[in-house]
Amino acid sequence: MEYFLELFFSGLTRGSIYALIALGYTMVYGIIGLINFAHGEIYMIGAFTALICATVLTIWGLPPLAVLGLSAFAAIIWSAAYGLTVERIAYRPLRHAPRLSPLISAIGMSIFLQNYVLLAQTADFVSFPALIPDFAWLEPYRSIIGSSDLVILLTTAVVMLLLTILIKGTKIGRAMRATAQDREMALLLGIDVNLVISVTFVIGSALAAIGGVLIASHIGQINFAIGFLAGIKAFTAAVLGGIGSVPGAVLGSLLLGWTESFATGYISSDYEDVFAFALLVLILIFRPSGILGRHHNQKV
Amino acid sequence: MLKMRGVEVSYGKICALHGVDLEIRSGEIVTLIGANGAGKSTLLMAISGLARPIQGCIEFLGEEIQALPPNRIVERGISQVPEGRRIFPQLTVRENLELGAFCRHDPQGVRDDLAYVFSLFPILASRSQQLGGTLSGGEQQMLAISRALMARPSLLLLDEPSLGLAPIVIRQIFSIIQKINQEHKTTVFLVEQNANLALKVASRGYVLENGRVTMTDSADNLLRHEGVRQAYLGV
Ligand SMILES: Nc1ncnc2c1ncn2[C@@H]1O[C@H](COP(=O)(O)OP(=O)(O)O)[C@@H](O)[C@H]1O
Ligand SMILES: [Mg+2]
Numbered sequence: 243m244e245y246f247l248e249l250f251f252s253g254l255t256r257g258s259i260y261a262l263i264a265l266g267y268t269m270v271y272g273i274i275g276l277i278n279f280a281h282g283e284i285y286m287i288g289a290f291t292a293l294i295c296a297t298v299l300t301i302w303g304l305p306p307l308a309v310l311g312l313s314a315f316a317a318i319i320w321s322a323a324y325g326l327t328v329e330r331i332a333y334r335p336l337r338h339a340p341r342l343s344p345l346i347s348a349i350g351m352s353i354f355l356q357n358y359v360l361l362a363q364t365a366d367f368v369s370f371p372a373l374i375p376d377f378a379w380l381e382p383y384r385s386i387i388g389s390s391d392l393v394i395l396l397t398t399a400v401v402m403l404l405l406t407i408l409i410k411g412t413k414i415g416r417a418m419r420a421t422a423q424d425r426e427m428a429l430l431l432g433i434d435v436n437l438v439i440s441v442t443f444v445i446g447s448a449l450a451a452i453g454g455v456l457i458a459s460h461i462g463q464i465n466f467a468i469g470f471l472a473g474i475k476a477f478t479a480a481v482l483g484g485i486g487s488v489p490g491a492v493l494g495s496l497l498l499g500w501t502e503s504f505a506t507g508y509i510s511s512d513y514e515d516v517f518a519f520a521l522l523v524l525i526l527i528f529r530p531s532g533i534l535g536r537h538h539n540q541k542v
Numbered sequence: 543m544l545k546m547r548g549v550e551v552s553y554g555k556i557c558a559l560h561g562v563d564l565e566i567r568s569g570e571i572v573t574l575i576g577a578n579g580a581g582k583s584t585l586l587m588a589i590s591g592l593a594r595p596i597q598g599c600i601e602f603l604g605e606e607i608q609a610l611p612p613n614r615i616v617e618r619g620i621s622q623v624p625e626g627r628r629i630f631p632q633l634t635v636r637e638n639l640e641l642g643a644f645c646r647h648d649p650q651g652v653r654d655d656l657a658y659v660f661s662l663f664p665i666l667a668s669r670s671q672q673l674g675g676t677l678s679g680g681e682q683q684m685l686a687i688s689r690a691l692m693a694r695p696s697l698l699l700l701d702e703p704s705l706g707l708a709p710i711v712i713r714q715i716f717s718i719i720q721k722i723n724q725e726h727k728t729t730v731f732l733v734e735q736n737a738n739l740a741l742k743v744a745s746r747g748y749v750l751e752n753g754r755v756t757m758t759d760s761a762d763n764l765l766r767h768e769g770v771r772q773a774y775l776g777v
Contacts, residue, residue, distance in 0.1 A: 413644070420630050420641050427628040430590055432616030432645040432693065 244385060249507040250500070251387040251395075255460070257499025258398035261492045262453030263476035264483070265405070266325075266446025268491040271480070272422040273442045275341075276333060279348040281450060282473020283355035284325050286466065288317040288451030289458040290359060293370050300371060310373035310459065317451040324355075325447025326440055334436075352469075359466040367465045370458040390460045401452060402492065405445070409488065414441055422486070471515075478522045484535025493533060497521070543568040543729055544589070544620075544697060548598035549608075551581075551588050558584040560753045561598060566697070571723050571730040573740040573761065575774050576750035582733045583625050585750070586699050589731075590622045591615045602697070617645045621695035625702050627686040631675025635666055638674050638685055642692030651694065659688035662718055680711035687715070691722065697729045698722070704736045712736075716743055737774035741765045749774075 263285050270278045292313035299309045332351045336344040374390040409415040421428040421438045429435055457472070458464045475498065483494025498518055505517035525533065544566040551559040558581045566572045576582050587593035589600060591612040600608040607615055621642075630638055639659065643652045660667040663684040669677060677685060683703055690698060700719065704712045720743050723730050734740035741747055741761040749757040749770065757770070764770050 413640075416633070416637055416641055417644060419633060419637075423630045423632055424628055426592060427624065427630070428641075429592060429612040430616075430622050430624060430628075431641050431689070432613040433641070434611075434613050 247386045249503045251391055253500035253503030255391040255394050256502060257496035258394050259453045259457050260476045260479045260498055261495035262398060262449045263472060264480040264491040264495045265488065266450050267477050268480040268485055268488060269442050269446050272486040273418065273439055276344050280328050280351035280355055282469030283352050284321050284447045285450035285454040285472060286469030287324055288321040288454030289464045290363060291320040292317040292455040292458060293464060296371055296373060306373045306375050314452060314455045317455050318448045321447040321451035322444045325443040329439065329443045356466050363466060367463045369463050372462060373459045394456045394460060397456060401449065418442060475518060478518060481532055482522055482525050484532030487534045490532055490534035543603060545601040549588055549595045549600060550597040551584050551593050551595050558753050562755055564748055564755060566729060566731055568729055569727055570746065571732060571744045573732045573734055573744035573747045574750055575734055575737040575740060575747060580750045581753040582750055583701055586622055586701050586733060589620060589699060613645060616693055619696035621690035621693045622699040623686045623690045623701060623703060627682045629674040629682045629685055631673065633674055634671050635674060635685055636670040638689050639692050642689035645693060655692055655694055659691055663688060680707050683707060683715055695728060697731065699731045701733045702735060704734065704739060719743065
């Protein structure tokens with residue numbers, strides 16, 4: 243039972259990180275119908291920004307949780323700026339081009355950003371300081387859930403709540419949903435669709451940055467390529483839940499996290515990535531549009 | 543109020559409007575009739591800024607608007623109810639209406655207008671928490687008109703509001719259009735294939751054929767005109 247709970251929580255932690263990244267894929271897809279392949283790199287850039295920031299702040303002697311908060315803040319700003327810029331230079335000029343063009347542009351952006359960080363930083367893994375202290379009161383449950391897992395879960399929960407409020411309850415959130423459903427009609431109502439798209443990229447990038455900081459602190463090391471696998475997994479989760487659907491992305495991510503965690507825990511850790519993609523293939527055979535995806539192809 | 547001079551619009555090689563001249567005066571109901579494919583919807587999209595004229599100019603309240611982005615055009619007081627209603631199916635009736643007021647910054651005025659459209663179409667008030675996609679065709683048309691009114695336009699563009707609706711619903715909607723025109727002094731530009739009905743509520747009409755305005759006259763004269771009767775009134 244204890245082993246089960248341990249796997250449950252480690253799956254939940256993984257799933258939370260996937261969800262933070264998957265939301266960016268699914269929201270951007272929902273609004274402009276594009277798979278933003280550079281999204282994993284935005285997450286990676288978030289982790290690097292936090293690393294640089296954390297190193298400086300730690301030298302200044304700030305307490306770890308303050309360092310974590312400030313680094314995360316810097317990562318959010320910096321990643322959001324990157325997301326915004328990528329949309330401006332790589333996707334917006336291609337908005338009316340054939341569907342394949344922005345996709346190729348996205349792949350190009352992904353490769354460019356990876357190599358840019360590779361050159362600017364290093365090819366090796368660099369260690370990331372453990373910014374989440376061990377909570378003494380969590381000691382009795384140590385074998386089930388670690389303090390960094392707990393911080394990741396709580397942060398993700400709060401972020402999801404804020405995102406839901408934003409999407410459901412604010413004017414810009416309404417405009418985002420309207421644009422996803424019928425962009426031309428949104429324009430006719432005077433919605434500034436360019437602004438809506440920019441906001442979507444900013445939010446998606448900010449969420450990915452939070453994921454990047456949390457996972458970097460959890461695992462303890464990063465390099466320029468971490469965005470690739472994390473990006474593909476999160477994308478898988480988004481497709482699993484039904485790409486374009488916000489609750490679907492969260493559900494798909496949790497499902498993926500648990501699948502990986504339980505399968506590696508009970509079966510074998512050699513095939514960790516195989517399970518994830520086997521799950522994807524299975525779901526897509528039985529529900530081609532994902533768990534919460536709409537059957538008739540909704541116009542985006 | 544609105545003047546179009548020599549407006550040309552094309553989609554790639556297909557020329558949809560060949561130099562259209564047209565004028566709408568404040569307070570009027572003007573109709574544009576024409577067969578399917580004549581370019582009526584394109585003309586409305588050009589006014590709303592979604593189809594860019596390659597030639598000509600569109601003047602609204604004395605200023606050229608043909609190069610403005612769509613949101614600036616809405617802010618200046620032009621709202622369109624597009625063909626096929628285009629309700630956001632996954633948003634509630636109320637959210638659809640609130641989006642109609644997206645460009646406005648006077649919360650009190652928006653609340654008043656919400657009450658006003660609910661008084662025009664009480665059915666929408668009782669359905670306000672329902673998803674737009676669950677409404678019937680007639681209710682969706684009422685919602686589409688209400689949504690456009692939420693911007694408090696001075697010029698309301700309507701693209702085939704009678705399309706696919708039962709005669710009784712069409713009559714109800716047309717009487718509301720007249721009511722809006724009288725009560726709010728909202729100028730109405732009504733595009734219709736149902737020429738008979740349109741010419742009865744309008745004071746003037748234009749006939750569009752293959753992207754060209756071929757005739758314009760008072761609605762009464764058009765109703766009596768032999769060519770119009772044969773081509774558009776089915777008699
Ligand atoms: N998005 C488009 N792309 C290419 N051609 C179009 C498009 N929309 C309309 N057209 C063409 O422009 C002409 C006018 O269409 P439209 O304005 O929709 O006419 P109407 O509303 O009078 O039926 C038609 O020949 C139509 O095929
Ligand atoms: Mg039309």
